[in-house]
Amino acid sequence: MKEHFKRNMHQYRLLALLGILLIVMGFLVPGKFLTVRNFRNMGFQMAEFGILAIGMSAVIMTGGINLSIVNSAMLASIISSFVMRAMYDGGNGMAELPCIAIGIVVTFAVALLCGLFNGFFVAYIGVIPILVTLGSQTVFDGVALNITRGSSVSGFPKLFQQIGMGTFLGIPYTMLVYLVVILVAYLLIERSYWGISIYMVGGNEKATRFSGINTRKTLMGVYVFSAMMAAVAGILMTSRYNSARADYGSSYTMQAIAATVLGGTSITGGSGHVLGTVIAVAIIQVVSSGFNILKINRNFTDIAIGLILIGMLAIKHFVDKEKMLARK
Amino acid sequence: MKKLLALVFVLVMLLSCTAMADDMTVVVMPKLVGIPYFNASEIGALAAGEELGINVIYTGPTTGDAALQVQMIEDLLIDGIDALAIAPNDPDSVSPALQKCIADGVLVMDWDTTANADDVTYSIQQIDNKVLGEMLVDLLVESMGADEGEYAIVTGYLTAANLNTWIDYSKAYAAEKYPGLTLVTDPVASDESAQEAYTQTMALIGAYPNLKGILGYSTPAPIGAAMAVQEKGLQDSIAVVGTSMPTDSAPYLKDGSLDYGVLWDPSQLGKLAVYVAYLNLTGAEIEGYEVPGVGPIHINEDGRTIIMADPSVWTAENVDNYKF
Amino acid sequence: MNGKLKRFVASKEASVFLILIVVAVAATLMNPTFLSFANLMDVLKSNSVLGICSMGMLVIILTGGIDASVCGQLALVTVLTGQLMLGTGFDNLVVLYILGILIGGCTGLGNGLMVSRLGLPPIIATLGTNSIVMGFIKYYTNGEWLNNLPARIGNFGLYKFFAYSDGSGSTIGVPVQLLLYAVMLVLTWFMLRRTMLGRSIMAMGGNPVSAQRIGLNTKNLTTFAYLFAGCMYGFAGITYTGIMKCVDPNAFLGFEMDVIGAVVLGGALMTGGSGSVLGTFLGVLLFAFISNALTLAHISTYWQKIIVGGIILLAVSFDMIKLHREERLQTKVDIEPKEVSGE
Numbered sequence: 001m002k003e004h005f006k007r008n009m010h011q012y013r014l015l016a017l018l019g020i021l022l023i024v025m026g027f028l029v030p031g032k033f034l035t036v037r038n039f040r041n042m043g044f045q046m047a048e049f050g051i052l053a054i055g056m057s058a059v060i061m062t063g064g065i066n067l068s069i070v071n072s073a074m075l076a077s078i079i080s081s082f083v084m085r086a087m088y089d090g091g092n093g094m095a096e097l098p099c100i101a102i103g104i105v106v107t108f109a110v111a112l113l114c115g116l117f118n119g120f121f122v123a124y125i126g127v128i129p130i131l132v133t134l135g136s137q138t139v140f141d142g143v144a145l146n147i148t149r150g151s152s153v154s155g156f157p158k159l160f161q162q163i164g165m166g167t168f169l170g171i172p173y174t175m176l177v178y179l180v181v182i183l184v185a186y187l188l189i190e191r192s193y194w195g196i197s198i199y200m201v202g203g204n205e206k207a208t209r210f211s212g213i214n215t216r217k218t219l220m221g222v223y224v225f226s227a228m229m230a231a232v233a234g235i236l237m238t239s240r241y242n243s244a245r246a247d248y249g250s251s252y253t254m255q256a257i258a259a260t261v262l263g264g265t266s267i268t269g270g271s272g273h274v275l276g277t278v279i280a281v282a283i284i285q286v287v288s289s290g291f292n293i294l295k296i297n298r299n300f301t302d303i304a305i306g307l308i309l310i311g312m313l314a315i316k317h318f319v320d321k322e323k324m325l326a327r328k
Numbered sequence: 329m330k331k332l333l334a335l336v337f338v339l340v341m342l343l344s345c346t347a348m349a350d351d352m353t354v355v356v357m358p359k360l361v362g363i364p365y366f367n368a369s370e371i372g373a374l375a376a377g378e379e380l381g382i383n384v385i386y387t388g389p390t391t392g393d394a395a396l397q398v399q400m401i402e403d404l405l406i407d408g409i410d411a412l413a414i415a416p417n418d419p420d421s422v423s424p425a426l427q428k429c430i431a432d433g434v435l436v437m438d439w440d441t442t443a444n445a446d447d448v449t450y451s452i453q454q455i456d457n458k459v460l461g462e463m464l465v466d467l468l469v470e471s472m473g474a475d476e477g478e479y480a481i482v483t484g485y486l487t488a489a490n491l492n493t494w495i496d497y498s499k500a501y502a503a504e505k506y507p508g509l510t511l512v513t514d515p516v517a518s519d520e521s522a523q524e525a526y527t528q529t530m531a532l533i534g535a536y537p538n539l540k541g542i543l544g545y546s547t548p549a550p551i552g553a554a555m556a557v558q559e560k561g562l563q564d565s566i567a568v569v570g571t572s573m574p575t576d577s578a579p580y581l582k583d584g585s586l587d588y589g590v591l592w593d594p595s596q597l598g599k600l601a602v603y604v605a606y607l608n609l610t611g612a613e614i615e616g617y618e619v620p621g622v623g624p625i626h627i628n629e630d631g632r633t634i635i636m637a638d639p640s641v642w643t644a645e646n647v648d649n650y651k652f
Numbered sequence: 653m654n655g656k657l658k659r660f661v662a663s664k665e666a667s668v669f670l671i672l673i674v675v676a677v678a679a680t681l682m683n684p685t686f687l688s689f690a691n692l693m694d695v696l697k698s699n700s701v702l703g704i705c706s707m708g709m710l711v712i713i714l715t716g717g718i719d720a721s722v723c724g725q726l727a728l729v730t731v732l733t734g735q736l737m738l739g740t741g742f743d744n745l746v747v748l749y750i751l752g753i754l755i756g757g758c759t760g761l762g763n764g765l766m767v768s769r770l771g772l773p774p775i776i777a778t779l780g781t782n783s784i785v786m787g788f789i790k791y792y793t794n795g796e797w798l799n800n801l802p803a804r805i806g807n808f809g810l811y812k813f814f815a816y817s818d819g820s821g822s823t824i825g826v827p828v829q830l831l832l833y834a835v836m837l838v839l840t841w842f843m844l845r846r847t848m849l850g851r852s853i854m855a856m857g858g859n860p861v862s863a864q865r866i867g868l869n870t871k872n873l874t875t876f877a878y879l880f881a882g883c884m885y886g887f888a889g890i891t892y893t894g895i896m897k898c899v900d901p902n903a904f905l906g907f908e909m910d911v912i913g914a915v916v917l918g919g920a921l922m923t924g925g926s927g928s929v930l931g932t933f934l935g936v937l938l939f940a941f942i943s944n945a946l947t948l949a950h951i952s953t954y955w956q957k958i959i960v961g962g963i964i965l966l967a968v969s970f971d972m973i974k975l976h977r978e979e980r981l982q983t984k985v986d987i988e989p990k991e992v993s994g995e
Binding site: 363 | 683685686688690691694695698790794795796797799800810823892895896897898900901902903905906943944947948949950952953954
């Protein structure tokens with residue numbers, strides 16, 4: 001128990017910070033922040049960002065980065081939106097449910113292609129991830145702009161909106177999807193053979209390869225996983241915004257990296273936990289929502305998140321160092 | 329530890345019960361904060377709040393990301409507001425969030441950029457989009473001194489809905505009225521940055537040696553285009569016309585690199601939005617109401633659209649009269 | 653000489669150079685204007701700021717770091733010096749440049765200390781700096797442009813050497829920014845190749861553990877790299893104000909990606925220790941020419957993005973494929989020692 005606590009010190013510190021933030025916000029916005037309504041509201045918002053952050057985390061754990069994650073999400077959404085709109089045809093075409101099902105399948109298929117594209121360059125050609133994804137970000141964005149000419153695509157079955165707006169026993173569907181994604185990601189990354197190979201590749205790719213693990217498959221898998229997360233987030237976003245456009249969620253890329261690192265994943269790879277990212281996402285959500293409700297100038301949200309990031313990582317660094325010294 | 333937690337909990341609950349005074353709160357949300365255009369409208373909106381003695385909140389995202397705007401609307405709704413005037417980054421994306429507002433009994437209006445008709449009670453527009461789009465073409469032809477020749481378009485973002493609307497009206501009008509005008513290539517994006525507009529215009533001038541005119545959409549685009557024309561010393565052979573802020577464009581208007589700047593006073597637009605919200609919430613008559621410094625309000629036949637005025641045109645002579 | 657040539661052909665710079673030539677030839681065939689002196693000078697002028705910043709970024713990347721705060725640092729320099737010029741009418745260019753370098757140096761030093769002393773991963777330290785600095789700047793300036801700067805700075809920006817008029821009213825010549833860029837190129841090259849300091853940075857980036865073992869003070873070297881970069885951004889900031897004749901606090905959003913992209917296109921390794929001034933220069937040229945060439949070649953805006961992304965991917969893959977082939981030729985096993993990081 002003590003060992004577990006020590007090993008996950010950073011996550012407990014994050015949890016404590018989250019608690020403190022909730023209490024502070026509760027005091028600052030009495031009667032409005034700590035309410036079921038606001039938690040439901042945050043639940044609606046957090047899912048898409050959290051899922052993208054988990055997709056980013058897996059890539060960062062291998063020592064890579066995925067700058068194209070939001071663009072793959074939007075490209076997949078745009079193409080599936082076109083498909084859905086054409087099939088639904090304003091109610092004259094296919095019935096709602098099969099139409100939505102096909103739309104979802106198309107989203108996953110396009111995202112899969114995006115993931116394979118990134119994975120191919122990283123795993124099989126060996127180009128560094130930041131460059132591959134910088135290039136593919138431009139390509140995906142270019143394709144999306146080319147087919148939409150910059151405007152948004154809408155005109156889906158009404159039912160499709162329910163994914164992003166509906167609730168089950170008062171819990172938003174988006175939140176339920178998020179919980180399932182967290183569970184799946186946790187099992188895949190922290191409890192499976194493939195997951196272990198992710199950490200190993202992140203720690204030392206060459207040594208991992210020489211120890212007989214197919215690092216190419218591991219890397220390819222990670223980019224595909226990341227793209228699948230993008231697809232899920234893309235579906236939620238398309239439903240929540242009732243449309244798809246090339247630049248939706250453009251601010252999520254940097255935020256997802258920040259959440260991953262705040263959650264304790266080392267940017268050089270080899271370490272990190274899914275739950276750490278999840279808590280970090282919650283912290284960013286609470287700060288962002290709280291500041292919005294308080295109507296504090298949005299610029300201070302960026303400043304606050306920057307300060308939290310640097311502060312928490314500096315603490316982590318010094319505590320780790322002390323631990324190392326103590327062990328000696 | 330448990331006692332402490334319980335104490336904190338009780339305190340929070342107590343504080344929650346002390347409801348705040350019931351003022352009228354009107355939220356005016358721009359596409360993004362921190363750019364000159366929306367700063368100017370903030371001044372007008374806040375001034376109107378003071379004149380009317382109501383609580384006006386001017387807040388928006390720091391980048392023009394539709395997703396952020398939706399989150400802000402949802403968060404503000406938690407706090408409870410009476411009216412929301414929004415300049416949507418994308419009409420479709422804010423639609424579900426605006427429907428939530430309506431379900432909550434909030435008066436929803438749009439300003440600057442139109443939202444979907446079903447989502448708003450009033451639509452406050454600075455100008456008639458068609459009038460602006462056509463006016464830009466007329467001014468371009470006037471400054472080119474000929475109704476034929478090559479022209480190019482420099483825009484803000486390729487995804488900006490209102491810019492695209494103006495561009496479409498301009499293109500259609502040019503094709504119909506001035507068949508001699510040829511658009512050399514698709515609109516070139518300047519990412520709302522004067523530097524990028526300058527770089528792109530430099531390349532355009534190189535690529536199309538017969539270029540006679542440039543239309544700039546979004547406020548930094550004409551400035552950047554004018555910078556390039558000025559640097560090339562082509563003030564006399566290339567006409568630049570576009571939507572720009574008068575103080576930013578003054579130096580370029582005066583040396584002839586920018587021929588006409590067209591816009592409206594964004595502060596008046598902010599003011600008008602707040603007044604309409606106030607009048608509706610207090611149940612007063614909107615049609616014909618005289619807004620101080622703006623003029624009488626006129627609602628169009630659709631019962632929804634309120635158009636502020638015709639756009640103002642700045643030239644080298646009159647630009648110093650405007651202070652925004 | 654022959655040996656040198658051979659080494660160049662085998663180098664990373666050569667592949668960037670090759671792609672650059674292909675782009676240039678294709679562009680010239682599509683539109684001969686591309687190769688005109690006036691066009692080349694224009695492109696170099698508008699990309700001189702990118703070029704100067706890339707020198708700073710190169711030194712940081714050589715240490716194995718990265719700087720995501722280019723935007724914030726440039727904005728801070730241009731806004732502060734712009735305010736000074738507006739407020740007091742101060743227009744001494746030399747002092748302005750020194751001030752710019754000092755301001756950039758301060759933020760750079762801050763970054764460097766956070767990375768070397770607080771042990772923050774570079775991308776996080778600089779992302780944090782960026783969001784904090786940009787947050788304050790945007791709050792303080794409200795994104796308002798600073799216009800009506802003293803005429804001297806604008807005239808300086810327009811200055812050209814060997815200027816002559818081409819008859820249509822344009823003046824053609826070598827822009828002053830090109831000279832400034834060249835000076836920074838030489839300075840960085842000299843620092844990296846001819847001083848102990850630069851040598852140590854190269855050595856450290858290649859292998860921090862053994863660098864420490866042979867007695868290099870890696871903390872101070874890292875701090876210096878960020879300080880140096882900050883000074884470069886400061887220099888670039890004043891140059892930028894000269895070109896634009898006004899200050900837009902939001903002008904640099906996303907600029908860091910261009911700078912990083914140019915450096916890495918030029919063959920520098922993100923893991924540190926490998927990269928050159930020449931390569932970075934070629935990377936900047938490639939970056940600048942692609943966009944210019946696409947417009948000159950009358951290619952629609954919507955396609956430009958796809959092509960730019962494609963060329964980036966092609967350029968970086970080219971290198972790796974060449975490397976793989978070499979590796980296959982010399983089948984030897986070498987395991988790089990890697991620093992145990994984080995947890």
